[in-house]
Amino acid sequence: MNNQPKTLFEKIWDRHLVAQEHDAPAVLYIDLQLVHEVTSPQAFNGLRERNLPVRRPDKTFATVDHGIPTLSPDPSSEAGRLAAADQLCLEQINKMQTNATDFGITYFGISSPKQGVVHVIGPELGLTQPGMTIVCGDSHTSTHGAFGALAFGIGTSEVEHVLATQCLLQNKPKTMEIRINGTLQPGVTAKDIILAIIQKIGVGGGTGHVIEYTGSAIRSLSMEERMTVCNMSIECGARAGMIAPDETTYDFIAGREYAPAGKAWHQAMSYWQQLPSDPGATYDRVITLDGGEIKPMVTFGTNPGMGMAVTGTIPSPDSLTETNQKLALEKSLAYMGLQPGQPLLGHPIDVVFVGSCTNGRISDLRLAARLMKGRKVAPGVIMLVVPGSQQVKKQAEAEGLDLIFTEAGAEWREAGCSMCIAMNGDQLAPGQYAVSTSNRNFEGRQGKGGRTFLASPLTAAASAIAGCVADARSLL
């Protein structure tokens, strides 16, 4: 019989297999699809062309986040909220609403109090649950793996497949355990953990694998911190990142709007509690890091693997042996306007962005606010604080965080993806430097010609105050 010890991933995979033919990918059942305005219109067009319905509108939830404005003359009305929208983005937003209505999908539109970045609202509403398969046309869907779900980003053709059949064709990925034991030092956050991992294994180091994060340093993280770690799994190329559910997970979910309750809660718990990897289960690859050795991190280059301790110096292309890697680093440093051997501490900045599906949740805003309280954003620096959802915004305002930010001279915005993807007009000017809590420092990611240093909310806040890249530990 089937007594082989299984990993968390294998248990979820096996449970969701609808069919598996020889020499063909698995037909995998999907429990939840999240939909947003940018990667879905062509999928709905496809359904219309074939005259197909959405098979399970009850398992499909839509919102708008990527292209919506975060500035608003009157946030209380839909018209006011959209007054500053980019014209093309507005067409996508309207299309999302039409598609949701036509296909009977629950839609958290711009004026819904449940609207927000898809990867923030899924967990917030209790839609994201352990043991689920979750997809979205967005690579940061790996965020939901923090709950012990198998969650990953898909392309628009696959969005259409799942809308039409609630199933997805998938070749079985390999597994990787990243074990982080030890205790984090003060001033080291979940963002620093994942930036340290990506720096260690590289932007392609996780390709073809689903990562399970284990170890005492991971176990001790809150749910929101776990989401930050899993969120950036894609930045090392991993198919997904996941963390086994535990009491922290169940406590977070209990009582949320779409979470099971009563008898259903107990049924769900009996499934969830079986999910953690069995003793003796093996992974295709195992990587270990000492949590106590991780420093606050910052990136200096044009991919998330080009990172270092915030106190470090930029490596030299001459230290690399492989020609293409050398070329890539040279090209990166030329774009960034930086020199090998240079420290980043003290490097002047123009913009600080706190937000995104990586670091736009309430605990991230609290971290940043803790440093900003009673201090000022340095002259000449623009700081944007963009809550990940309307609920996060409301909570932050209830705690007075908005006032801490605005009194410091930062801009307090409406919820959305904002400057993480720079589709909505929130963007860097060519040549500007930003410290950003988002997930990508690719060329032009935050605006054509813009230059990004990825870091934690603590480092971002400390840098806003200093007017240059700064080490938050001196302010703690």
Add this chain to the structure above:
Amino acid sequence: MKQFTAISSKIVSLPINDIDTDQIIPARFLKGTDKHGLGEKLFADWRYTADGKPNPDFALNLPENLGAQILLAGDNFGCGSSREHAPWALVSFGFRAVISTSFADIFYNNALKNALLPVKVDDSTHKKLFQLRAGDPDVVVSINLEEQTLQLPDGTLVTFPVNAFSKKCLLNGMDELDYIFSFSDQIAQYEQKYVNTN
């Protein structure tokens, strides 16, 4: 889906590792609601200067590359965002295949669904192709999907991997959605057993 059987073509060379999908198609061009017009925006920030004119140094703008259907790129091509606009833009521009040592997972899947063949080669073949292209801009290579071979100008055949299912879909122009629909009964049974019981 369009078929893919075999092509012979010149090569556009981009010897850069980790080319992400934000470079292939920057996010500000993702605001459409259909798939049209993306070829013009392919590699926009590398291809056009600040005033919108073609950057004469960028590979896609070199006259010698006109009509090339094969892109030769550095390791880990297509990392980052899941946007299917990346293969749409490559196909719309006229590319039929991309050669690299490795591809990001989501890009790889997206490419196959659009009859854009990702061809994985070993390091030495990869280096050799860059050298061949650097030595002769008119060098032509042939890709045969049925045989899973890449033929170099000297006649050398290099095999490349493709999963059997994707190969069948590409050779026959078969759509994956139809394949999933062939399991409609099993999907209904699965839902009966696991999904509709609450």
